[in-house]
Amino acid sequence: MNPGSEPFLVILIKAVIVVFVLVTAFAYTLLWERKLIGRAQGRYGPNRTGVLGYMQPLADVVKLIFKEDFVPRGANRVLFQLAPLISVFAAVAAVAVIPFGTVVTVFGEEVQLVGADLNVGVLFLFALSGIGFYGLILGGWASGNKYSLLGSARTAAQLVSYEVAMGLSVIGVVMISQSLSLVEIVDAQRETVWFILYQPLGFLIFVIAAVAETNRAPFDLPEAESELVAGYHTEYGGLKFAMFFLAEYVNMLIISALAATLFLGGFAGPFADGVWWLAVKIIVLLFLFIWLRATLPRLRYDQLMQFGWKVLLPLATLNLVISAIVIGLAFQN
Amino acid sequence: MKGSSLTIGIVATVATISFIVGLTLALTLAMGAFTFEQLVFSVAAAGAIEFSILVVALPGTFRATVSLIGALLSVAVLFVLLTAPFVAVIQVIVYAGAIVVLFLFVIAYMGERPLAAVADPLVRWQPVAWLVIVVLAAQALVVLLTTDLAVRDELQEGGTVATPGGENPDFGGPEAIGRSFIDDYIVPFEATSLVLLVAAVGAVLLAKRAVQLERGR
Incomplete structure (x- = not known):
């Protein structure tokens, strides 16, 4: 569908709903993570604010809004303010190409349940993740703090090391579906089977690289608190810190949605297709993220680099070559 | 050093804003009507020029590299306007997303060490550099004068384009570009x-x- 074929008002309403859902989902992912990690460590987690602690995110937001807006003396003012904005922009913009369903009719208006069906959707997400990393890198550098700078240097190294493997793991899916559009990738899976069956290794590599790309434990070296205080966001507080936090969790949601869309059929599922299937898949993947964090200790820096370049990249390349040969043979017959 | 960087910033900002206003006005006069696309083009073109100047003019290596990101992103916007979304996205992934990250990584680790002023062995090649600049400018002029930009307007109205491989509705898309790489x-x-x-x-x-x-x- 052409991006310009829907009325402006429809696009606007879609955007407002999606962003509202996304921010709410962020707040409750955070709460859920704190509760689960609490359980995994033999404690309760937040359970006092509201019923069973479910008003905790609201209280946190109010607290963060009323904190002092602080810029350290040695900081580069412009970049320091700009960095969290870059992160949030890239994270939230990425949701535009994730399909939530097919065309539905609301008040006589045909609405496609996707922000924009780009013919380069997969690449668009990779481009935005690349831009989002600049928030971390520039924020760390602009803070004028050694720990922040080390955190951002690590971010840069980690991004370059794992993005290659991630990109290669996706190419298998693109080759099967013959398209870079996420809508068409989901359609291809609705006609056949989920691509995880064709690309199990690809899925595994994608998920591992995804954990590294979102800076989550055990790959959270850019913010390793035992060595770098808090890494790139050491000097950030109040709302600006909240924005980095928002970006990290929205990235987690987006990358789960992307994994679900590419390998697990997206909104397609048994019985009836719909956005609830996507939600279920995202929740399962989010649980995996949190479970990993509760279970695994942080990697050492050299282990991180060795794993990325010597294990993940060769495996991804192997997967790509085998997929290409098999798909080539299948197309010949 | 700080003062000169500030001056450069102010001059660049003023120049950019006047460039955007001027270019938008000129385009509006030339086309007879104002469209949103003209504004986007003006901003992206001004961004590309300004950030490119900042890359060579800013004193600090890190700042210059950050300006390079701005220049690359502006060029990506120009690619989108030329109905080449694939090229635009690849531009962001490869150049802004990977190569400049490597630059920043090296600069962050090495620190912004001021280089000792040694006699630059490349100075004697300066006439050659000017010659290359003139040749490249001439080439750009030829390309600009001979490129059929009407193709783009036709595409936006939902038409197709005749390429060496026949009629192509997917002009600028991933498939068309892939084909031209391995065929033509x-x-x-x-x-x-x-x-x-x-x-x-x-x-x-x-x-x-x-x-x-x-x-x-």
């Missing part, structure tokens, strides 16, 4: 990859020699 332009494409390989090997050799000169430091 395979020799230049492979030649480019060979040149890049030679450059990579050359870079490794030169770095090795530099390391040996510094006795492994």
Whole structure:
């Protein structure tokens, strides 16, 4: 569908709903993570604010809004303010190409349940993740703090090391579906089977690289608190810190949605297709993220680099070559 | 150093805003009507020019590299306006997303060490540089005058484009570009990859020699 074929008002309403859902989902992912990690460590987690602690995110937001807006003396003012904005922009913009369903009719208006069906959707997400990393890198550098700078240097190294493997793991899916559009990738899976069956290794590599790309434990070296205080966001507080936090969790949601869309059929599922299937898949993947964090200790820096370049990249390349040969043979017959 | 960087910033901002206003006005007069696209083009073009100037004008290496990101993103916007979304996205992933990140990584680790002012051995090649600039400008002028931009307007109205491989509705899309890589332009494409390989090997050799000169430091 052409991006310009829907009325402006429809696009606007879609955007407002999606962003509202996304921010709410962020707040409750955070709460859920704190509760689960609490359980995994033999404690309760937040359970006092509201019923069973479910008003905790609201209280946190109010607290963060009323904190002092602080810029350290040695900081580069412009970049320091700009960095969290870059992160949030890239994270939230990425949701535009994730399909939530097919065309539905609301008040006589045909609405496609996707922000924009780009013919380069997969690449668009990779481009935005690349831009989002600049928030971390520039924020760390602009803070004028050694720990922040080390955190951002690590971010840069980690991004370059794992993005290659991630990109290669996706190419298998693109080759099967013959398209870079996420809508068409989901359609291809609705006609056949989920691509995880064709690309199990690809899925595994994608998920591992995804954990590294979102800076989550055990790959959270850019913010390793035992060595770098808090890494790139050491000097950030109040709302600006909240924005980095928002970006990290929205990235987690987006990358789960992307994994679900590419390998697990997206909104397609048994019985009836719909956005609830996507939600279920995202929740399962989010649980995996949190479970990993509760279970695994942080990697050492050299282990991180060795794993990325010597294990993940060769495996991804192997997967790509085998997929290409098999798909080539299948197309010949 | 701080003062000069501030001056450069102010001058650049004023120049950019006047450029945007001027270009939008000129386009509005030339086309007879104002469209949103003209504004986007003006902003992106001004961004590309301003950030490129800042890359060479800013004193700090890190700041110059950050400006480079701005220049690359502006060019990506221009690609989108030219109905080449694939090229735009690849531009962001490869250049802004990977290469400049590597630059920043190296700068962040090495620190912004002021280089000792040595006699630049490239100074005597300056006439050649000017010659190259003139040749490139002439080439750009020829390309600009001979490019059929009407193709783009036709595409936006939902038409197709006749390429060497026949009518192509997916002009600028991933499939069309993939095809032109492996069908129509395979020799230049492979030649480019060979040149890049030679450059990579050359870079490794030169770095090795530099390391040996510094006795492994």
